[in-house]
Amino acid sequence: MKIFKLLGLPFLVLLLYLNPLSLTGQSTKEPLRLGVAGLSHDHVHWILSRPDKGDIQIVGIVESNKELVARHAKHYGFSMDLVFNSMEEMISQVNPQAVAAFGSIYDHLAVVEACAPKGIHVMVEKPLAVSMDHANKMKSLAKKHNIHLLTNYETTWYASNHRVYEMVQSNKIGELRKIVVHDGHEGPKEIGVSKEFLEWLTDPKLNGAGALTDFGCYGANLITWLTKGERPEAVMALTQTMKPEIYPKVDDEATIILRYPKMQGIIQASWNWPFSRKDMEVYGNTGYLISDNGTDMRFRYKNDKSEQKARLEPLTDPYKDPFSLLVAVINNEIILQDHDLPALENNMLVVEILEAAKKSAHTGEWINLK
Numbered sequence: 001m002k003i004f005k006l007l008g009l010p011f012l013v014l015l016l017y018l019n020p021l022s023l024t025g026q027s028t029k030e031p032l033r034l035g036v037a038g039l040s041h042d043h044v045h046w047i048l049s050r051p052d053k054g055d056i057q058i059v060g061i062v063e064s065n066k067e068l069v070a071r072h073a074k075h076y077g078f079s080m081d082l083v084f085n086s087m088e089e090m091i092s093q094v095n096p097q098a099v100a101a102f103g104s105i106y107d108h109l110a111v112v113e114a115c116a117p118k119g120i121h122v123m124v125e126k127p128l129a130v131s132m133d134h135a136n137k138m139k140s141l142a143k144k145h146n147i148h149l150l151t152n153y154e155t156t157w158y159a160s161n162h163r164v165y166e167m168v169q170s171n172k173i174g175e176l177r178k179i180v181v182h183d184g185h186e187g188p189k190e191i192g193v194s195k196e197f198l199e200w201l202t203d204p205k206l207n208g209a210g211a212l213t214d215f216g217c218y219g220a221n222l223i224t225w226l227t228k229g230e231r232p233e234a235v236m237a238l239t240q241t242m243k244p245e246i247y248p249k250v251d252d253e254a255t256i257i258l259r260y261p262k263m264q265g266i267i268q269a270s271w272n273w274p275f276s277r278k279d280m281e282v283y284g285n286t287g288y289l290i291s292d293n294g295t296d297m298r299f300r301y302k303n304d305k306s307e308q309k310a311r312l313e314p315l316t317d318p319y320k321d322p323f324s325l326l327v328a329v330i331n332n333e334i335i336l337q338d339h340d341l342p343a344l345e346n347n348m349l350v351v352e353i354l355e356a357a358k359k360s361a362h363t364g365e366w367i368n369l370k
Contacts, residue, residue: 019130021091031056037111053324060187062090096146097121097330123149126218127350150329153217177263177285180265180280180281181219182270185270186272187272202249209239210253211253212239229363231349237254237361239253243271251361255269296309350353352369
């Protein structure tokens with residue numbers, strides 16, 4: 001079996017090597033037996049609405065909220081026989097190979113505690129954990145029981161971000177000097193998230209913070225990737241609540257600054273923008289790269305007279321879909337590097353950055369990382 005790394009190869013060529021049948025949507029392997037832990041995260045629609053590619057079979061769903069279960073079952077047509085009240089009940093009855101967590105961030109630890117001792121792999125939605133205490137416990141369990149523990153971000157599947165990474169690593173813009181990442185939208189209530197999602201997303205215990213956690217994690221994840229896992233020396237953050245009548249318990253605006261020896265990272269996370277955005281600016285000493293969205297990017301090198309634009313094709317499997325990637329990682333078709341976007345070490349640093357940012361916002365001081 002050939003082993004491939006996540007990054008640095010032409011995606012179509014890599015796809016053909018990984019599985020020549022994948023272009024037709026066919027698979028010669030047994031589907032991965034996947035459990036779903038929770039339905040309250042609105043990103044669960046990603047898996048429930050995913051076309052059947054023959055690589056995954058949902059064998060169980062854990063959700064105690066009967067109203068929520070009934071709503072999703074009616075919409076997606078899944079059998080109530082798939083639904084269980086607890087992780088232990090689902091694991092004992094359907095024996096999943098992996099579990100995707102779609103509950104609160106606080107619940108991620110409990111999912112890993114239930115799965116890891118059984119050798120069940122876990123993928124959580126961003127960020128990895130609400131605190132370093134939770135993150136350290138999760139990492140310890142994953143290492144002890146030799147399971148994969150991945151974190152999923154929407155921006156992992158942006159072709160523009162991967163092209164930016166390739167250009168940075170090939171020294172197209174020289175030494176990195178500044179990375180600015182913008183993520184956010186008008187606010188979760190304003191865009192109409194489900195009531196179950198809104199309830200824990202605006203709870204500082206269950207989500208860890210507000211916009212700082214919800215969108216600050218994207219920038220920390222991308223900057224850690226682009227710097228190949230380099231740790232910032234220190235973190236400074238400013239948080240505010242612009243709409244206390246809507247979000248009385250958490251911040252809805254956050255700016256996080258990461259200080260590196262020769263570079264700055266700036267993360268702007270907001271529930272106050274007039275529209276949704278997930279874009280990134282990367283500046284080196286000989287040029288800049290800007291990813292405007294998943295497929296559009298701009299760039300300019302030092303001697304260029306004008307900016308250039310590119311529209312990219314979407315990524316191909318297993319790089320356009322978290323569940324395809326999960327299957328490939330479990331099957332040892334892809335070996336993640338520590339700094340890769342879904343990797344455990346990258347996301348441990350993400351949680352450390354977010355925790356330092358919360359402390360900085362409270363104290364008004366720079367927080368030095370060990």
